[in-house]
Amino acid sequence: MAIAIEFEALQVMKEDAIDAYPDECCGFLYGDEKDLRTITLARPVHNAKEGDKRRRFEIAASDYMDAEQFAADEGLSLLGVYHSHPDHPAIPSIHDLRQAMPFFSYIILSVKKGKVVDLRSWQLSGDGRFEEEALEKDLNTKILELLNS
């Protein structure tokens, strides 16, 4: 699987990750899949995890239902979820894997000392492992520009 992410969506995720640091941020990803899975919109949601939000995130059921409704209203597809890993790499943890759903893209932003240093996207494979999604060819450049801005 390959994925494209529009710059505005990248910007929203980056700002959310920095604002939430040292806690984890989270949000939903919307877009379309005409030729290539393309994330056109990222919308932050409240991290509803009780207790230490520096190492965990959770999205409330009501926010999930709102996200499905928003996608239907706007004619978009709900394509996944993003969250940040403060001071940890952008690699899924066992906690991420345990609750992962098929089909969704899981974008993880690594934040080190308040600065986003990496962004990677993952999808659950048929045998229950996370596989990294290939980034559209220009996306690496966009991400580098964003991380350095």
Place this chain on the structure above:
Amino acid sequence: MAKISIPTPLRRFTDNERQLVTQGSTVQEAIQELADQYPDLKPHLLNDEGQLKPFIRIYIGDEDIKALQNEDTPVDDETIINLIPAIAGGQ
């Protein structure tokens, strides 16, 4: 009889149907009927013992069935059963 709303990540297992009608008179019966009708969906909803997986939450409208009668909650023609994947994780 109740309608079941299928969350986006599970629609690939229901021929992309967003909402399906079932004949069950309780949540348990409705979910079981759905799982029987779409066998590829079953492992994402139920464990080997036929119990709901912990990472799927079920709401009747805006209310968690845990606050009602859990899987024995009765349903009727007006009921919309929402299947909600638990979205959580972390480093």
